[in-house]
Amino acid sequence: MRALVIHEGGRLVIEDRPVPEPGAEQVLVRVHGAGINRADLLQRAGRYPAPPGAPPDIPGLEFAGVVEAVGSAVASPGPGDRVMGIVAGGGQAEYLTTAAAHCARVPGTLDLVEAGGIPEAFITAHDAMVVQGELMAGQRVLVHAVASGVGTAALQLARCLGATVAGTSRSKDKLDRAAELGLDHPVLAPPGFDPAALAAEITAVAGPIDVTLDLLGGPYLGVDVAAAGPKGRIIIVGLIAGARAELDIGALLRKRLVVRGTVLRSRPSNEKAEATHLFSGQVLPLLARAVIRPVIDAVVPLAEAERGYDLVAADGTFGKVVLDLQ
Amino acid sequence: MRALVIHEGGRLVIEDRPVPEPGAEQVLVRVHGAGINRADLLQRAGRYPAPPGAPPDIPGLEFAGVVEAVGSAVASPGPGDRVMGIVAGGGQAEYLTTAAAHCARVPGTLDLVEAGGIPEAFITAHDAMVVQGELMAGQRVLVHAVASGVGTAALQLARCLGATVAGTSRSKDKLDRAAELGLDHPVLAPPGFDPAALAAEITAVAGPIDVTLDLLGGPYLGVDVAAAGPKGRIIIVGLIAGARAELDIGALLRKRLVVRGTVLRSRPSNEKAEATHLFSGQVLPLLARAVIRPVIDAVVPLAEAERGYDLVAADGTFGKVVLDLQ
Numbered sequence: 001m002r003a004l005v006i007h008e009g010g011r012l013v014i015e016d017r018p019v020p021e022p023g024a025e026q027v028l029v030r031v032h033g034a035g036i037n038r039a040d041l042l043q044r045a046g047r048y049p050a051p052p053g054a055p056p057d058i059p060g061l062e063f064a065g066v067v068e069a070v071g072s073a074v075a076s077p078g079p080g081d082r083v084m085g086i087v088a089g090g091g092q093a094e095y096l097t098t099a100a101a102h103c104a105r106v107p108g109t110l111d112l113v114e115a116g117g118i119p120e121a122f123i124t125a126h127d128a129m130v131v132q133g134e135l136m137a138g139q140r141v142l143v144h145a146v147a148s149g150v151g152t153a154a155l156q157l158a159r160c161l162g163a164t165v166a167g168t169s170r171s172k173d174k175l176d177r178a179a180e181l182g183l184d185h186p187v188l189a190p191p192g193f194d195p196a197a198l199a200a201e202i203t204a205v206a207g208p209i210d211v212t213l214d215l216l217g218g219p220y221l222g223v224d225v226a227a228a229g230p231k232g233r234i235i236i237v238g239l240i241a242g243a244r245a246e247l248d249i250g251a252l253l254r255k256r257l258v259v260r261g262t263v264l265r266s267r268p269s270n271e272k273a274e275a276t277h278l279f280s281g282q283v284l285p286l287l288a289r290a291v292i293r294p295v296i297d298a299v300v301p302l303a304e305a306e307r308g309y310d311l312v313a314a315d316g317t318f319g320k321v322v323l324d325l326q
Numbered sequence: 327m328r329a330l331v332i333h334e335g336g337r338l339v340i341e342d343r344p345v346p347e348p349g350a351e352q353v354l355v356r357v358h359g360a361g362i363n364r365a366d367l368l369q370r371a372g373r374y375p376a377p378p379g380a381p382p383d384i385p386g387l388e389f390a391g392v393v394e395a396v397g398s399a400v401a402s403p404g405p406g407d408r409v410m411g412i413v414a415g416g417g418q419a420e421y422l423t424t425a426a427a428h429c430a431r432v433p434g435t436l437d438l439v440e441a442g443g444i445p446e447a448f449i450t451a452h453d454a455m456v457v458q459g460e461l462m463a464g465q466r467v468l469v470h471a472v473a474s475g476v477g478t479a480a481l482q483l484a485r486c487l488g489a490t491v492a493g494t495s496r497s498k499d500k501l502d503r504a505a506e507l508g509l510d511h512p513v514l515a516p517p518g519f520d521p522a523a524l525a526a527e528i529t530a531v532a533g534p535i536d537v538t539l540d541l542l543g544g545p546y547l548g549v550d551v552a553a554a555g556p557k558g559r560i561i562i563v564g565l566i567a568g569a570r571a572e573l574d575i576g577a578l579l580r581k582r583l584v585v586r587g588t589v590l591r592s593r594p595s596n597e598k599a600e601a602t603h604l605f606s607g608q609v610l611p612l613l614a615r616a617v618i619r620p621v622i623d624a625v626v627p628l629a630e631a632e633r634g635y636d637l638v639a640a641d642g643t644f645g646k647v648v649l650d651l652q
Contacts, residue, residue, distance in 0.1 A: 217575045236575060243576035249543045249562060250569035252587030259585040261578030 003058050003093030004305050004323070010044045012306055017058070020090075020097045024073040027100050029083060031065040031325045033116025033299070034091040035149065036308050038240065039265065043089075044309070050089035051266050060091025060323075061265060063098075064106055064115035074100040082106040085276060086119045088265050092305070094325050101273035104280045107288035117149065117320035118287070118294045120264070123279045125154035128235040128262055129213050130161065131278060137162030139210035142202060142227060144220050146183060147174035149295070149320040150237065154213050155183055156292035157283065166206035168198070168223075177318050181295070195222030202227045211235070218242020221259075225251050234259045295319030329384050329419030330631050330649070336370045338632055343384070346416075346423045350399040353426050355409060357391040357651045359442025359625070360417040361475065362634050364566065365591065369415075370635070376415035377592050386417025386649075387591060389424075390432055390441035400426040408432040411602060412445045414591050418631070420651055427599035430606045433614035443475065443646035444613070444620045446590070449605045451480035454561040454588055455539050456487065457604060463488030465536035468528060468553055470546050472509060473500035475621070475646040476563065480539050481509055482618035483609065492532035494524070494549075503644050507621070521548030528553045537561070544568020547585075551577050560585045621645030 003017045022028040040059040042048035050056050064084035067077050077083050083103040090096045106115045129135050141158040145151045146167025158165045159182045166185035169175050175186035185206040189198060199222070202209070208229025214220050218241030224234040225248050232255060251257070264275065286292045297317035300308035301324045311321045329343045348354040366385040368374035376382050390410035393403050403409050409429040416422045432441045455461050467484040471477045472493025484491045485508045492511035495501050501512035511532040515524060525548070528535070534555025540546050544567030550560040551574050558581060577583070590601065612618045623643035626634035627650045637647045 221573065221575065236578060239575045239579060244572055244574055246570055247547065247573040247585075248570055249547065249565045249587065252562060252585070253565060253589050254587075254592070256588050256593075257586070259573075259578070260583070261575065261580075262582050263579050266580070267582075 001094035002302060004060070004302065006044050006057050006059060010046065012044070012309065014302060014305070017093065019095045022069055022071045022097045024071040025099055025101070026071045026097045027067050027074060027077060027083070027103060028069040028095060028097050029063060029065040030068045030095055031063045031091065031093060031116070033064045033113035034060045034323045034325060035062045035117040035120055036312050036321045036323060037061050037120055037149070038238070038312060040092075041309060041313055054087065054089030056089070058090045058093050060087065060089065060093065062086050062116060062119040063091040063096060064112050064118065066112070068095070070100065076100065077103055077105070082112055084115050084119050086123055086264055086272065092323055092325070099269055099273065101269070102276050104276055104284060107284065109288055109290060110294075113299055113324050113326060114294055114296045114322060117296050117322040121149035121153040121294070121320060122157070122283050122287070123275055124150050124237055124264060125157055125213065126279050126283050127264070127275045128237050129154050129158060129211055130282070131275075132260055132262060133211040133213070133233045133235050135161060135163055135211045139163050140207055140229070141165045142206070142209040142212040142224070143167045144189070144213070145169065145215040146178045147171065147318050148215060150213070150215055152178070152181060152295040152319045155181055160286055160292055164206065166202050166209065168202075174318055193219070195219050196226050199223045199226030208232070213237065216241035218245050221245040221247065225257065228255055228257050230255050232257050236261050237263070296322055298322070299324050327420035328628060330386070330628065332370050332383050332385060336372065338370070338635065340628060340631070343419065345421045348395055348397045348423045350397040351425055351427070352397045352423045353393050353400060353403060353409070353429060354395040354421060354423050355389060355391040356394045357389045357417065357420055357422055357442070359391070359439035360386045360389045360649045360651060361443035361446055362638050362647045362649060363387050363446055363475070364564070364638060366418075367635060367639055380413065380415030382415070384416045384419050386413065386415065386419065388412050388442060388445040389417040389422060390438050390444065392438070394421070396426065402426065403429055403431070408438055410441050410445050412449055412590055412598065418649055418651070425595055425599065427595070428602050430602055430610060433610065435614055435616060436620075439625055439650050439652060440620055440622045440648060443622050443648040447475035447479040447620070447646060448483070448609050448613070449601055450476050450563055450590060451483055451539065452605050452609050453590070453601045454563050455480050455484065455537055456608070457601070458586055458588060459537040459539070459559045459561050461487060461489055461537045465489050466533055466555070467491045468532070468535040468538040468550070469493045470515070470539070471495065471541040472504045473497065473644050474541060476539070476541055478504070478507060478621040478645045481507055486612055486618055490532065492528050492535065494528075500644055519545070521545050522552050525549045525552030534558070539563065542567035544571055547571040547573065551583065554581055554583050556581050558583050562587050563589070622648055624648070625650050
């Protein structure tokens, strides 16, 4: 099979590799589409090694494709089924093996290549904002980097659940596009913003925030805490803007806030199965009825993977970039 | 009635005040004992005003006593019943009114004056460590200021629930006394400690921590995050050591930690009723059977309230200081 491989120094090379063999509880998938994520860029730069058990040099944390073969203990899905899911690595290859329990069905209404950009964004957004953040109808959500893959997924999900959404971006153009997707309160985050001032701007238009989905970290934590209302939940899923930040413990106590860090990649298998199961039950029906949709900025053939990575790195995209492995 | 009153400049004066009238859902309590808490010291210093509805100038956040009269809508408790509870202020007086739903029974085995030192410590410890921290048998707990009222309550509760406990104090003597109370891993926190080094010392003896009860804040947050194991819960209930601290967001994500701030005093009435209800169900039976016990360092008559406040401020006590209002 052809696979994208990270070489010394971060060079991306398309190589021939043997098709992997599924274990007893695994399925073999012929991959059609695989999203490119910021984590792939980090892995390429040598700063986010694959966990044990995942292919060490083939990037790719999500996929959609067709089941080609199944292990002896797998009852479902079966050969020919259209599936998608998160993996700890190896998504950007023509074939991969993964636990049957980590597969969700791809609704017939969705394009199988584009579906490769669904799992990371929608499972992350659902797990962080709804499951861990306990979002309820009528509450207020704040999403930083609202034009990202996870951001556009969270925005749509929150609106579906009856929440109002404030979202930040550093780009006016991206905020305009997010508004078309239903963003109630677009807020520009200018370079070198003052966290307290940005929080005041957010709460002035949106009110105190119940659930914050923070993909950025660093100074955004100050915004999250200052903008939060009583018993607010702040879920941090990324730290592009900084791995350390000052926490206002006084506000944390006074408002009785929760600050939660979360990642999908390193979770044990049973927890990935659980997150996938909840996504299948609560999010897939909305995708199937096109109430929400994957926001795909670009589909790039495997041969042009480098260009796809550049697109993600340049931070000019709205939504996802997906590799086409058909 | 006699009441302790905070005057201009923080002077404490014993004054005659009218006995309050219970509202329809309230009880009138003849107070026997009322714990003195650090929050009273803050209020006295003008830095922690009573919330609306509480007596603005009579301190006291907890009490034990006998019900003297009840409002028209109160079915239970009734006159003559021995009760205790948390209040938003006004505990340090011969009489107080409080919601019937905020009263827990005082077991017949307990001294009614000493029982005035139970509610804040045990409701805080139970609510923070067990309810919010989701402590389970076999898990590891870290308690800072383990010799305090809340610390000694948390230590005993955690041991009862089948957890092992590491505890810090700045005093070797207090750690020795905490060890007699069941502390598995006493750890001295020297002045100006390095958070990473202190965390390493804790995990070397206790292993990675599941639930941290942090009464101090400031640099202790760095200890909490560094000592936490996967999916650790850090509950902060005080900030004597500092209202701001650096948060290691990288560790927060990698270990999938939860950092939670909490207070009792400002909660809405229904949430105080819920915390009291859970305390009554899960903690009172242990107190009644003397499996756990209030740790009272000193009982001080109302006339010597100033001395009681000095004892708490001097930080030399092990457990609680209680005002005797009999």
